[in-house]
Amino acid sequence: MEEEPDYLPPGPRAEPCETEVLDDWRKAEAGQAARLARAAGRLGALDDRLRRGPEGWRHRLALIEAADLSWFAGDRIGPDRLALWISMRLLGVQDDTAALARVGWAVRRLTGGPGPEVDLSAFLDRRDPENLADAAEPFADRAGGWLDLTAQASELHPITRACLGFHLWSLAGLGQQGDRMEAAVTAARIAASEGKGAVFAPLAMGGAGGLRVGGLPVDRLARWLDGVETACLTAMRHLDDVEAWAARAEAEMMPLSGKTPPSLRAVLIEWPVVSAPMAEALTGASRAAVQRNLAWMETRGLIREVTGQGRFRMWRIAT
Numbered sequence: 521m522e523e524e525p526d527y528l529p530p531g532p533r534a535e536p537c538e539t540e541v542l543d544d545w546r547k548a549e550a551g552q553a554a555r556l557a558r559a560a561g562r563l564g565a566l567d568d569r570l571r572r573g574p575e576g577w578r579h580r581l582a583l584i585e586a587a588d589l590s591w592f593a594g595d596r597i598g599p600d601r602l603a604l605w606i607s608m609r610l611l612g613v614q615d616d617t618a619a620l621a622r623v624g625w626a627v628r629r630l631t632g633g634p635g636p637e638v639d640l641s642a643f644l645d646r647r648d649p650e651n652l653a654d655a656a657e658p659f660a661d662r663a664g665g666w667l668d669l670t671a672q673a674s675e676l677h678p679i680t681r682a683c684l685g686f687h688l689w690s691l692a693g694l695g696q697q698g699d700r701m702e703a704a705v706t707a708a709r710i711a712a713s714e715g716k717g718a719v720f721a722p723l724a725m726g727g728a729g730g731l732r733v734g735g736l737p738v739d740r741l742a743r744w745l746d747g748v749e750t751a752c753l754t755a756m757r758h759l760d761d762v763e764a765w766a767a768r769a770e771a772e773m774m775p776l777s778g779k780t781p782p783s784l785r786a787v788l789i790e791w792p793v794v795s796a797p798m799a800e801a802l803t804g805a806s807r808a809a810v811q812r813n814l815a816w817m818e819t820r821g822l823i824r825e826v827t828g829q830g831r832f833r834m835w836r837i838a839t
Contacts, residue, residue, distance in 0.1 A: 571717025
């Protein structure tokens, strides 16, 4: 008797076990040794530069990275809106408060505090509601599962371990709105966990190609390492420009008296874009003193106005 064909769709494929997953990433790291060495070298150079530099550099890079990550995550928050939100909680008519809150969270986590490997739930500001249904898996359990898996790969380089954690984020059930931002920020902190100056490893500066998903672990890691190297180079070049500007501005502003000029220089170093109300709030100087010094600096080509408007103007350093 002829056997009837099986028209049923194939069943779901079994997920690979944790051992197989980790073995794949160990093999990927071994196959990308040269790339890993280059990326680690770039991150090490950035770490040393930030360790010896002013505190404002870290804040500046965190703002730029968070704004770039917001485009990767789909929120598309520019540095100007981000600066106004963080410094003065100012909103525009078209602003998305939830998106700004997510990017503001990213800035806070990229500038300091305990890392994700201490308490992931606290790091993400996510806790289980008290009325959690019995059938739902508590977030703390899912976060613990992710931490356990990354801990099993402790022999991997932090940059590799960060990549592994980023790509296993959704598989661990940690996804929700904004989860791409959370995953990237968490990975950025893990990658720089051994640093003394850099709080995070740049991932999105100069492009977010390293955050693209798809492919085997070896392909994902290769993109990740290239992305980290490119982002670190971008950050270093940016700091070169800021450092050169700071020296030029200090020399040209030497004849100016009072506390406002050096305070205003420090604000311009720390923030990618600055408005007069922001500078007033951050320096403690009067509005008149701030506007007078901004006008003086703009006249001498130290800063340039970026909005092209008569009101709500913002300036950045002219490198």
